Amino acid sequence: MTSNFIATASSESLTALVPDALSGKRFDQALAELFPQFSRSRLTSWIKDGKALINGAVARPRDSVSMGDTVDIQAEMREEVRDAPEAIDFDVLYQDDDVIVINKAAGLVVHPGAGNATGTLVNALLFFDPKLREVPRAGIVHRLDKDTSGALVVARNVEAHAALVAQLSEREVNRRYLALVVGEIIAGNRIDKPIDRSPHDRLKMAVREGGREAVTHYRVAERFRAHTLLTCQLETGRTHQIRVHLASIRHAIVGDPLYGTGLKIPKAATPELDTALRGFRRQALHAQFLEFEHPRTGKLISNEAPVPEDMLNLLAALRADSKAFAKR
Numbered sequence: 001m002t003s004n005f006i007a008t009a010s011s012e013s014l015t016a017l018v019p020d021a022l023s024g025k026r027f028d029q030a031l032a033e034l035f036p037q038f039s040r041s042r043l044t045s046w047i048k049d050g051k052a053l054i055n056g057a058v059a060r061p062r063d064s065v066s067m068g069d070t071v072d073i074q075a076e077m078r079e080e081v082r083d084a085p086e087a088i089d090f091d092v093l094y095q096d097d098d099v100i101v102i103n104k105a106a107g108l109v110v111h112p113g114a115g116n117a118t119g120t121l122v123n124a125l126l127f128f129d130p131k132l133r134e135v136p137r138a139g140i141v142h143r144l145d146k147d148t149s150g151a152l153v154v155a156r157n158v159e160a161h162a163a164l165v166a167q168l169s170e171r172e173v174n175r176r177y178l179a180l181v182v183g184e185i186i187a188g189n190r191i192d193k194p195i196d197r198s199p200h201d202r203l204k205m206a207v208r209e210g211g212r213e214a215v216t217h218y219r220v221a222e223r224f225r226a227h228t229l230l231t232c233q234l235e236t237g238r239t240h241q242i243r244v245h246l247a248s249i250r251h252a253i254v255g256d257p258l259y260g261t262g263l264k265i266p267k268a269a270t271p272e273l274d275t276a277l278r279g280f281r282r283q284a285l286h287a288q289f290l291e292f293e294h295p296r297t298g299k300l301i302s303n304e305a306p307v308p309e310d311m312l313n314l315l316a317a318l319r320a321d322s323k324a325f326a327k328r
């Protein structure tokens with residue numbers, strides 16, 4: 001039940017053939033199956049306005065469709081996002097007519113909200129590509145926390161947005177993170193613990209029975225005297241998932257203001273490491289790798305976001321400290 005589309009400046013012409021599975025269904029129901037990127041109310045309005053046709057003829061929402069019918073929609077796009085565009089720089093790892101992959105900087109909020117009405121990635125994207133106003137959430141299909149850096153994909157049209165959301169839902173997007181945690185971890189493992197809103201603090205998430213399924217895989221990338229660098233693979237994508245899961249096994253991410261357990265400086269640390277740990281003011285979490293199937297071509301798109309300078313400097317201090325301690 002795939003559909004073809006041709007994008008124009010203010011509309012999209014979409015065509016699809018009705019499969020046997022939808023034969024006999026109401027026109028509005030069939031459209032909802034064929035074009036899931038649009039809401040049912042919008043599809044119904046296009047039918048009533050004569051912009052959705054069966055075999056070239058105007059039809060009513062309740063009219064039935066048959067296998068092999070050709071369905072055409074002249075989809076007039078409307079604004080989905082009303083935030084103001086702002087000239088905010090961001091790094092682009094990959095872009096084409098359908099997607100943009102961004103290397104989000106730590107400190108950049110993704111969506112406007114309470115306390116962050118402007119200066120967000122959404123504002124930056126609307127300046128970069130004004131047509132993103134017509135795409136739900138300005139094309140953003142997954143998010144990174146304000147102080148998490150790394151790769152994030154943005155859809156540039158509603159078809160691409162629907163396809164990427166579906167891939168995330170089907171767990172077909174490969175997301176790998178680097179996380180520097182407190183404590184020594186000997187080997188990798190799998191964390192399978194449900195996550196829900198904390199009953200004690202509405203800003204936090206928590207492992208809770210009855211919460212939404214959440215699965216994180218991790219393995220050891222590098223060990224230090226009192227810290228471990230992990231690579232984490234997301235199987236699901238819950239809010240704060242990696243942060244909550246690692247804290248739940250008593251290995252919170254370094255610098256995490258919500259789930260951290262405080263500063264951990266190894267005994268007899270070098271002055272450089274002491275300074276680096278005290279000065280690291282965000283969670284040491286970086287979305288390093290992102291891979292997905294291109295929504296139009298089906299080709300695998302793989303992107304790696306360079307580790308940011310602040311994390312590189314902290315890792316260098318940890319390595320130097322471990323080396324210095326080994327010589328004593």
